[in-house]
Every structure is written in structure tokens, then in C-alpha cells.
Amino acid sequence: MTTTSSISSEEAAAKAAAVWPQTLVGAGVLLTGLGLAYGALDISSDAGYGGVGPNFLPWLTAIVLMICGVFILWEARSGGFRELDPPTGAERAFWPGFVWVSAGLLINAAVITSLGFILSCTLCYVMAVQGLRRATGQPSGAPRTWLVDIVTGLLISAPVFWTFTQFLAINLPGLTSTGWF
Amino acid sequence: MEIFNALMAGFGAAITPVNLLWCLVGCALGTAVGVLPGIGPAVAVAMLLPITAKVDVTASMIFFSGIYYGAMYGGSTTSILLNTPGETASMVTAMEGNKMAKSGRAGAALATAAIGSFVAGTIATVIVTMFAPFVAEFAVKLGPPEYFLLMLLAFTTVSAVLGKSTLRGMTALFVGLAAGCVGLDQISGQGRYTGGIPEMLDGIEIVLVAVGLFAVAEVLYAVLYEGKVVEGQNKLSRVHMTKRDWKRSIPAWLRGTAIGTPFGCIPAGGTEIPTFLSYAMEKKLAKDKDAKAEFGTTGAIEGVAGPEAANNATVTAALIPLLTLGIPTSNTTAILLGAFQNYGIQPGPQLFTTSAALVWALIASLYIGNVMLLVLNLPMVGLWVKLLKIPKPQLYAGILIFATVGAYGMRQSAFDLFLLYAIGVLGVIMRRFDFPTAPVVVGMILGPLAEAQLRNALSIGEGSAMVFFQRPMSIALVIVVLCVLVLPRVAKRMSDRKMQRLAQLDA
Numbered sequence: 001m002t003t004t005s006s007i008s009s010e011e012a013a014a015k016a017a018a019v020w021p022q023t024l025v026g027a028g029v030l031l032t033g034l035g036l037a038y039g040a041l042d043i044s045s046d047a048g049y050g051g052v053g054p055n056f057l058p059w060l061t062a063i064v065l066m067i068c069g070v071f072i073l074w075e076a077r078s079g080g081f082r083e084l085d086p087p088t089g090a091e092r093a094f095w096p097g098f099v100w101v102s103a104g105l106l107i108n109a110a111v112i113t114s115l116g117f118i119l120s121c122t123l124c125y126v127m128a129v130q131g132l133r134r135a136t137g138q139p140s141g142a143p144r145t146w147l148v149d150i151v152t153g154l155l156i157s158a159p160v161f162w163t164f165t166q167f168l169a170i171n172l173p174g175l176t177s178t179g180w181f
Numbered sequence: 182m183e184i185f186n187a188l189m190a191g192f193g194a195a196i197t198p199v200n201l202l203w204c205l206v207g208c209a210l211g212t213a214v215g216v217l218p219g220i221g222p223a224v225a226v227a228m229l230l231p232i233t234a235k236v237d238v239t240a241s242m243i244f245f246s247g248i249y250y251g252a253m254y255g256g257s258t259t260s261i262l263l264n265t266p267g268e269t270a271s272m273v274t275a276m277e278g279n280k281m282a283k284s285g286r287a288g289a290a291l292a293t294a295a296i297g298s299f300v301a302g303t304i305a306t307v308i309v310t311m312f313a314p315f316v317a318e319f320a321v322k323l324g325p326p327e328y329f330l331l332m333l334l335a336f337t338t339v340s341a342v343l344g345k346s347t348l349r350g351m352t353a354l355f356v357g358l359a360a361g362c363v364g365l366d367q368i369s370g371q372g373r374y375t376g377g378i379p380e381m382l383d384g385i386e387i388v389l390v391a392v393g394l395f396a397v398a399e400v401l402y403a404v405l406y407e408g409k410v411v412e413g414q415n416k417l418s419r420v421h422m423t424k425r426d427w428k429r430s431i432p433a434w435l436r437g438t439a440i441g442t443p444f445g446c447i448p449a450g451g452t453e454i455p456t457f458l459s460y461a462m463e464k465k466l467a468k469d470k471d472a473k474a475e476f477g478t479t480g481a482i483e484g485v486a487g488p489e490a491a492n493n494a495t496v497t498a499a500l501i502p503l504l505t506l507g508i509p510t511s512n513t514t515a516i517l518l519g520a521f522q523n524y525g526i527q528p529g530p531q532l533f534t535t536s537a538a539l540v541w542a543l544i545a546s547l548y549i550g551n552v553m554l555l556v557l558n559l560p561m562v563g564l565w566v567k568l569l570k571i572p573k574p575q576l577y578a579g580i581l582i583f584a585t586v587g588a589y590g591m592r593q594s595a596f597d598l599f600l601l602y603a604i605g606v607l608g609v610i611m612r613r614f615d616f617p618t619a620p621v622v623v624g625m626i627l628g629p630l631a632e633a634q635l636r637n638a639l640s641i642g643e644g645s646a647m648v649f650f651q652r653p654m655s656i657a658l659v660i661v662v663l664c665v666l667v668l669p670r671v672a673k674r675m676s677d678r679k680m681q682r683l684a685q686l687d688a
């Protein structure tokens with residue numbers, strides 16, 4: 001009896017904790033629908049022979065997403081999402097690791113054209129691996145670890161760059177015009 | 182005879198040294214991505230889509246098909262040894278296969294999975310060879326109304342039937358349709374949702390969405406929630422099947438193939454239903470007392486053989502709707518469609534006449550790929566298992582480098598890398614709140630095509646929706662769509678009522 005009640009109280013606590021995140025998801029869907037509807041106002045309705053013009057699908061998606069958003073909000077506020085599989089992994093997010101990986105990706109996007117693919121991707125790799133090491137509880141801050149990560153990043157980025165630019169003729173930005181770095 | 186000659190010509194094109202090499206590299210890469218957690222065939226093909234700018238169409242399609250096929254073989258290795266199915270296709274394999282591995286029979290499970298995949302893949306390829314040209318001939322007769330309804334069927338099944346929640350499936354589908362709207366309208370050429378950003382005029386690249394939703398989201402999810410997850414690996418025993426294992430596996434392979442092939446042929450998407458059906462059938466058919474007792478305890482070999490065969494048969498047969506109708510039924514086939522589109526080729530009924538050499542070379546390469554994969558996966562399984570030793574932080578961070586190649590290589594735009602990150606964050610939210618991702622990709626790729634067919638159909642009908650009810654085929658498709666929407670719900674309601682009644686009786 002005690003076990004059953006403790007399980008149900010745990011479930012109730014988990015459901016209560018999920019109300020706000022689920023509400024935010026519903027609001028996000030609703031806002032996306034509204035944003036799409038706003039954008040659809042600018043699209044011509046010239047239908048030609050067909051009866052439906054270029055604004056048909058945008059309006060349809062906007063309206064359906066708004067309806068879905070309202071239903072998701074309703075589900076979130078009335079006992080939580082229905083038929084929801086419990087998410088995998090930990091209950092609480094590890095935000096410091098997320099910041100490291102996000103910074104790696106965003107800095108890569110910002111500097112790839114000026115630093116070139118190899119250095120920019122190495123930077124992204126090093127930052128991402130630092131975040132992931134922290135998430136798994138591995139040692140991450142030691143100078144030797146940084147050095148190993150930098151060398152590994154270079155050892156992955158450089159051959160990838162050469163393979164794609166030299167053999168497959170895909171344009172990736174280089175720091176020099178030699179095509180090798 | 183005509184088909185045989187065409188296939189032989191296909192073999193002639195496929196067995197050139199260069200194409201054989203592409204096939205081998207594709208199969209090996211596919212097996213590797215199947216084995217490695219974090220990347221599946223869809224994302225591997227997506228990340229490598231930029232090669233379509235340089236590599237010849239036949240070679241690249243052979244390469245991508247090798248990845249597509251190989252990942253199915255490799256996926257079973259991870260499921261059996263780690264109990265972490267890379268995708269839904271391997272979930273059932275993980276159920277019984279992992280139990281077999283735990284009781285010291287990993288080798289037999291791996292062998293039956295690999296040989297079963299080979300048997301099913303080959304039989305299904307024969308079916309593709311024999312039936313695809315007929316389906317293409319028939320499909321020529323379909324007009325825009327029928328095409329639109331076929332796409333509607335694909336949307337319905339992928340969003341409303343396969344996922345657990347219709348609401349979340351529909352939301353995901355319409356997010357994909359909205360993403361597909363961005364860019365120039367196919368018919369009028371008018372810009373939609375471009376926001377004044379020049380890059381948006383070309384629309385959102387499918388590579389960005391696939392790589393963002395699957396690869397970047399996987400890395401972000403891993404760092405946020407899965408850092409402390411520890412996976413225990415089962416010990417690999419000798420890859421060998423006893424006489425009894427063979428006797429139990431062969432019928433299961435054949436039954437799995439018979440179940441999987443029709444599911445691949447219809448635009449009903451996914452390998453979940455055929456693999457689970459095959460598992461249920463094997464469980465029910467187990468006559469032997471020992472075999473019956475093995476299910477769910479020490480692992481029954483039929484529970485691996487049947488679903489693995491069903492999985493591969495479905496995956497192979499899914500090429501029929503892709504090549505003959507231009508309708509993808511899974512994430513990977515959706516991206517393969519994108520690869521064709523990069524070459525200016527639109528898969529569909531005309532493909533067998535306009536690009537016959539390409540299609541037959543591709544089909545021939547499936548036969549060759551199956552043999553290569555059997556060799557790669559049986560004697561060399563130990564090598565693939567070593568891949569599981571790559572530490573997760575380095576593996577996931579390395580994936581981001583390849584994601585950058587895929588996203589940047591398509592348009593050489595740094596803006597796309599910012600968009601990639603945003604899509605990755607969206608993918609994390611979708612995964613955390615159990616939104617399916619397949620409808621996003623299918624909606625995004627099929628959305629503009631379905632819209633064009635709808636508008637063409639309505640133009641033919643001079644604006645009247647009656648055009649969808651005037652021909653037998655379109656009426657049949659409308660009925661199928663309605664059945665797909667209604668029947669599962671009615672069945673569920675009936676079973677719920679039955680359960681309630683039983684519960685009342687018990688009380």
C-alpha cells in the first residue's frame with residue numbers, strides 16, 4: 001500500500017513539474033501558428049484556375065498549428081500531455097554542458113568564414129567535448145586534456161576538410177588560398 | 182525477359198570498379214553509422230548530400246543506398262550487444278537479441294540477424310526488380326488528384342497512425358509543412374516567409390533540417406540529459422549458429438520477409454508495425470516448449486530472426502513507392518528523394534523510362550550490397566564492435582564536425598549554421614516532449630509536392646473539389662485515407678471497452 005501511494009505521489013509530483021514546460025511548448029506552437037498567419041497576410045491569394053493560390057498552404061498550416069497549440073495548451077493545463085512516453089535520461093538538465101556545446105556551435109557559425117573550416121571546427125570540437133566531458137563527469141579542465149582535445153579536433157577536421165575539398169570538390173572555407181589549410 | 186535484360190544492363194553499370202568502390206564504402210559507412218549510437222542512416226546520408234554537387238548520380242545513389250542498407254545491418258549489432266536500439270526498426274531485435282546476448286548467445290543472435298537481413302533483403306530486392314516496373318507503368322495513369330491523395334495518405338499514416346499521440350504527430354507534420362513553405366512558391370514563383378533574407382529565397386535545405394533534428398539535437402540531448410547514462414556491453418561470443426538455430430531461423434526469416442515486404446510497398450511508413458507484427462507472430466507460433474519458454478527470458482532466436490527479416494524487407498520494399506511514385510515512407514527515403522532532386526531528377530513513374538540506366542544500376546547495386554554486407558557483418562563483426570569503444574564525448578563532438586560539412590557544404594552559408602543550431606534546439610524540445618520527428622521531414626519534402634499536385638488537380642477540376650471523387654482510383658484512395666484515420670481509433674475504443682468490461686467482471 002505504502003509503495004503504491006509513494007509511486008502515485010511521485011507521478012503526481014512529476015506531472016505537476018511538467019505543467020509549465022508543457023504549457024510553454026503549447027504556447028510556442030500557438031505563437032508559431034500566429035506568426036505564420038501574420039506572414040501569410042503578405043502572400044498573394046491569386047488563385048488562377050485552381051481556386052487556391054500560393055497563400056492556401058501557409059494559411060492552412062497557420063490555422064492547424066494554432067488549433068494544435070490550443071489543444072496542447074489544454075492538455076498541459078488539464079493533467080499533462082496524453083499518451084506521453086517518459087523521456088529518456090536524467091530528470092534534470094545539465095545546463096553548463098549545454099552552454100559549452102551551444103557556444104561551440106554558435107562560435108563555429110560566427111567564425112567559419114574568417115578562421116577557415118579546420119580551425120573553426122577544431123574550436124567547435126574542443127568546446128563541445130569539454131561540455132560533454134563535464135556532463136559525463138570526466139576530468140575536463142587540465143591543460144593536458146585541453147591539449148589532447150585540440151590535437152584530436154585538428155586530426156578530425158583537417159582530413160575531413162581535405163577529403164571534401166580536394167576529392168569531392170565541395171567548397172569549404174580555408175584560412176589560406178592553398179586549399180590545404 | 183525485358184526486366185532481366187534491363188537488370189543485366191544495371192549490373193553492367195554497377196560493377197565498374199568505381200561504382201563497386203562507392204558501394205563498398207557506402208556499405209561500410211552504413212554499418213558504422215548503424216553500430217554507432219547517435220547517428221542513423223538518415224543523418225549520415227543527409228550530412229553527405231553535398232557530394233551530389235560533384236559525384237556522378239549513379240555512383241552517389243549507389244553510395245547512399247549502401248549507407249541506407251548497411252545501417253540496418255549495423256543497427257542490430259548495437260541492439261544485441263548494448264540493448265540501445267538506434268532506431269525503432271531495431272527495437273524488437275533489442276528485446277530478444279539482448280536477452281540472448283545476456284545468456285551467452287550473442288554470436289547466434291548476431292548471425293541470425295545478419296543472415297536474416299541478407300535473405301530478406303535479397304528476396305525483397307527480387308520483388309522490387311519484378312514489381313517496380315509494373316507499378317511504374319500503372320502509376321503513369323495516375324493524375325494530380327490521385328497523386329495528391331497518395332501524399333495525403335503518406336501524411337496521414339506518418340503523423341496520425343504511427344505515433345502515440347495524433348495531436349503531437351499532426352503538430353510535427355504541420356511544422357514540417359510550414360518549413361516546406363519557406364522560399365519561392367513552385368507554381369507562381371512568389372516568395373513566402375523569406376523575411377527579407379536572401380538565403381531564405383531558396384527555402385530551407387532538407388540537409389539542415391535532417392542534420393539539425395537528428396545529429397545536433399542528439400548531441401545537445403546527450404549533453405543535457407544523458408551524461409550519466411552508463412551502458413553495459415554484453416560479451417561477444419563466436420558468431421555461429423547450431424543446426425537447431427538454423428531450423429528455427431529459416432521459417433522465421435521467410436515469415437518476416439512476407440510480413441515486411443507489403444508494408445514497405447505501401448505509403449504507410451515505418452518499420453515499427455511489421456517488426457512488431459513479426460515478433461508477435463513468432464511468439465504465437467512457437468510450438469516447442471523450450472522455444473516458448475525462451476521468449477522474454479533467455480531470448481528466443483525466432484524473436485530476432487523474424488523481426489530483423491521483416492525490418493530489412495520493409496526497408497528494401499520502401500524503394501518501390503520511392504522510385505515509382507516519388508513518395509518517401511521514412512526519414513531516409515525522404516532524404517534519398519532529396520538526393521535525386523539535387524540532380525534535377527524527380528522520382529516517379531517516368532523515372533523508369535527517363536533514367537532507366539540509373540534505376541537499374543541502383544537495383545543491381547542492392548544485390549551486390551547485400552552480399553558485401555553479409556561479408557562485412559559476419560566475419561568482421563568484431564571490428565565493428567570495437568567502434569563501440571569510442572568515448573561518447575569525442576564521438577558526439579566529432580559528429581558536429583560532420584554536421585558542419587553537411588550544413589555548410591550545401592550553400593556555403595554561415596547563416597545556415599545558425600539555423601542548424603536553432604533546428605537542433607527544436608529537436609531537443611521535440612524529443613523531450615515526445616513529438617515524432619519523421620512527420621517533420623516527410624512534411625517538409627512532400628509538402629511542396631503535395632501542394633503543387635493539389636493546385637494542379639483543382640485547376641483541372643476548374644476549382645471544384647469534386648475532381649477528387651470522379652475517378653475510381655481517387656475514390657478508393659479517399660476511402661483508404663478515411664479508413665486509416667478511423668479504423669485504428671475504432672479498434673482502440675473497442676479494445677478499451679472490452680478491457681473495462683473484463684475489469685468490471687473481475688470486480
